[in-house]
Amino acid sequence: MLFHSTRGGDNNRTFEEVLMQGLASDGGLFMPNEWPQVDLDHLRTLKTFSDIANYIVPKFTKSSFSDEEVTELLNSTWHNFSEENLVKIQNLDESNAILELFHGPTAAFKDFGLQLAAAFFNMSLNRQNKTAIVFGATSGDTGSAAIDACKRFDSIKSFILLPEGNMSDVQRRQMTTVDSPNVYTLLIDGTFDDCQTIVKKAFSERPFLKNDQFLLAVNSINWVRIIGQICYYFYASLKISEFKEPLNFSVPTGNFGNVFACYSAHKMGMPLNKILVAVNDNNILHRFFSNNDYSKQKVSETVSPSMDISIASNFERLVYDFYTNRNAKSCMKFYSDFPEIPIKIEDSMWSKSKDLFLSYCVDDFSTVNAMKDSYTDFNYLMDPHTAVASKAVEQLKDKLEGKTVILSTAHPAKFPDVIHNAGLKIKDTPDSLSVIFDKKEKIYNFPASKDAIFEFITSHNK
16 A cells, blocks of 8 residues: 555655655645455454454555554554543434544544554654654644653654643643653644644754654644544444444534545445534535635634634545545645635536535534533533534434434543533543643743744754
C-alpha cells in the first residue's frame, strides 16, 4: 500500500513517509493509492476492538512495517481506557444508539487516532535513531490528546498552541497541568486561526529543527489518525448489526476527519446508509451539503467549541475521492485559490451528495435543549458536541432508514459550565478529569508572533 497527494504532486509514498511528513509537499493531503477491502465474513468472527484494529491497521502499513511489528505495536498502543473494549455502545431506543468514544485518558475520541499516531512516531524515530518536535494548535481536545499520547516517549517534544477564548477550563487544564519535561503549552493572545497560521509557517520554514529531527503533524490531516478512527466504525457495525444491515452514523464534526473516517470505512466495505454531518453555527459543511457553498466565514464561539472552525481541513479528501473521482487536477483547481475564492462543485458532481450525506446545523439554543431532552427522555447526559449530532438525527429522522448511531465524542464532564447552565448535573467525573483542578498550571504566554514562539522552541530544543 502506497500513498499519494490529493493534488497530484506527491506520489508513491510509503506509510512511514506519510506518517512522518503529514502534509504532502504540494499542499494536498495524502490518500491511499487504492481502498483496501475487508472480508466481512472474517470480521464477523472477531470480538473486540483490538481484534478489529489488528485486522484493519496492517492493511495500510505493509509498505513500511511487517504485520508482526504492527501487531506488537497495537498490543500496547491504546492505554489508560476505562472500558476494557475501549468503546461503549448505549441504546437509547429501537432506532438510535450512542457510540461512546470518550473512555480514553483525555475523555475524547481523539485518543484513538493520536495514541496510534504517537506509537508509530516513536517506532519510526527509534528505527532511524532520530527525535521529533510535535507542533500543533488546538481549539479543544486535539492538544490534550496529543500531549497525553506523546509524553511517554522521550524521542518526542510537544509544543501546543492554545488560543485565548472559547475553551472550557477542563480542556485547558488537561494541557496546562501536565508535568512532563517534554511538554510545553503556549497560550497565544489571538484566535485559533492565528495559531493555525503560525503552525503552517513552522512547517514551511522549520527554523528551530536540528539536523536529525522531524517536525510532526498531529492534527487530523495526518492519515494515521484517520486509520485509528476507521477501526471504531467497523467495531460499532459489528456489534450493532454484524454487518447484516447498513447503519446511519450521525457525526458532530469540525475538521471533517471523523466523517471522512466513516466514509473510508464504507469505501473499504462497511455497509452504510447515510452519514449525518452535524455542525454548530460554524456551518461551512452544512452550507456545502445543502447549497453547494463552501466559503470561509468568520468563526463564531459556541457551546461546542471543538467544532468552532472556519475551514474543514479533511474535506479536501472527500472532494478528491468522492466528487472528482480521484482527479488530482480537478482537486488542485478547486483548492488553488481557496479560501479567497469559494469552492463550488459542478452540479453533476455535487448532486451525488444526497446518495450518502445529510447535514444539519444546530445553534446553541437547540444544542442545550437537545441535552435536556436526552436527560429527560433517556436519563442520558450528553456533552454539547454529542447533542449537536443528536439534534441532527431528530430533525432528519424522516430521511433515515434503519438504525442510527450517534457519535459521542467527549465526556460531558469536560464542559461543566454548559451542563450547569442547562440545569443538568454530572453524575460521574472520570478520575483523569477530577484531579486536574488539584494541580498547578504550567503555561507560557505569547502574542500571536511566530518569531517569539520559534525563538522559544529553539531555546527549549536542547
